[in-house]
Amino acid sequence: MYRPAVRAVPDPELKPPLLQTIFDIYAAEVNRAIDALVAAGTVPADANRKPVTLEPPRDPTHGDLSTNAAMVLAKPAKTNPRALAEALKQELAAAPHVEAVEIAGPGFLNLRLAEPAWIAELARIGEAGAHYGRSSFGEGVRANIEYVSANPTGPMHMGHCRGAVVGDALATLLEFTGHDVIREYYVNDAGGQVDVLARSAHLRYLEALGEDIGEIPEGLYPGDYLKPVGDALAREYGDELRNAPEADWLPTFRRKAVDAMLELIRTDLGKLGIHHDLFSSEYDLQRSGAVDRAEARLREMGHVYEGVLEPPKGELPDDWEPVELTLFRASEFGDDVDRPLKKSDGSWTYFGADAAYHLQKAEQADLLIDIWGADHAGTVKRIKAAVEALTGGKVPLDVLLVQMVRLFRAGEPVKMSKRSGNFVTLAEVVDEVGKDAVRFMMLSRRADAPLDFDFAKVKEQSKDNPVFYVQYAHARIQSMLRRAEAEGLAPAPPEDCAGHFDETDQALLQLAAQLPRIVRLAAEAHEPHRVAFFLESLAAAFHANYNRGNDDPALRVVRPEDAARSNARLALNRAVGQVIANGLGLMGVEPAHEM
């Protein structure tokens, strides 16, 4: 029913060459050092190296890079960490540009690198440009990420916004780390609420034919957005269906109305810069027999039986009565109770169809990610159970629960009521504050923490507003580069930068060079907010460095009287701007060039 959007097939020719970053290079050196100890018999060959890390130490006085290798390997090597550290130190000291290796604390190995090592990273930022931070650890992994999946019964409201942005940013992050990503939207067009939509559209159809429909009855969708649907139906069918029984028009009206709603939703998502590769219809899924096949598969494996569920705990629904149902043994896969696949009337439950839908996704992916509202937390276990049963545990499913967004206007909460149709739509918010601000704010907290969204704050031009703060850093850098050009200066090639950076400059470069690590960590943890936090800290470091020029004119970046140093620092600042732009790009935010 819904044509998938044309999916761009990644052209291997266009794939940029991946550069080894400074962390890759020295991680390899650490590995080499361990290899040497293995060869010497100090460390067993089968020792698990996975917990070995190479990170910038939190305290910069500890050096440029730090590894826990000695501590992690001490146990398998049956020695103490410091003794192992001594042996590793000898090996690491031979690595290029290593000025010093120190053993510290319980057995950390701290590496101090000579400037050329960092200048080389500066060169890589320039060389990779918009691709800096890209990696290939997801190479060969097909990741399916399903997000938004709002019911096609009306325009998007703010309740949908956060999941949409988080899902989209995570998808971009996974692409950037080499995964083959499918962005998917599950269209819930098979349930009763779509009948309600069709009836609501029918009423608007009568209205378009000139009937006085009065108040929209309780239980139907009252929104004006259905008027154009009614108009279109009236144009198409004229009087034909005016007095026809419901059965004559319901299926058609369902389809027409859902199509129209999806068009609305697509438009809304477009305003946020979100485009899915695939819209999958629950209705089509059921008609195709996919759900029957999934059930048969579970039945074959002995995971399905006919039975009666215990009454639910807590508040008992008024109409509860014990009935025999087709049940999936979810409790054997970690769920609390078994779950019905079919209703007593023989039709599929939402869960039954969803299980089949996940099987369909799993057949074409190595990793499944669902982005759900936190109010669906109660159904995570059952769908994970179903995926595990259906795929034999081969395809992992991660369900990200996205917490609520509380809207405020100048500190006052914005009241929303679904019943009265009085909700804040996504389009309104994007039109008011802009796509970039919305996206950044949605990523400025961990997904599982509630988020306050204050219109006043988001539009504020001050450092209280992280969107602005980061954008301003980028704009300032562009402004600086323009100014430098006017003064006859230009960013120096990396080889001319040596010796021109002081400690603060070095620290800024080292922070910018962390982008690839942050990207990787964020992608692995499925936590796009990490990019936002990184950008805030990088912007802060930039502003601080920049501002030194106000106290001491000799520390200004644009200084024609010292062109060599000025050009070197321009190269550094340009690289910082590149990193900010790349990070913003991952969040779907356009960098500002002037403000």
Added chain:
RNA sequence: GCGCCCGUAGCUCAGCUGGAUAGAGCGCGAGACUUCUAAUCUUGAGGCCGCAGGUUCGAAUCCUGCCGGGCGCGCCA
């Protein structure tokens, strides 16, 4: 009652999947504007990381049990 999420500075939150002396912003105190965009920056005070055990070289991070808050509990979607 059961399940999931959360509990870190007065407030809002980070904390690199177990690392070194727990960080940032706001707010509060003290400073820097003939600015390369002060739309910014510098600096000070402020902490039994909810509580109690456990796991180990090492715990805010993992496990168990409490306490407190949020969400959920259906043949709905």
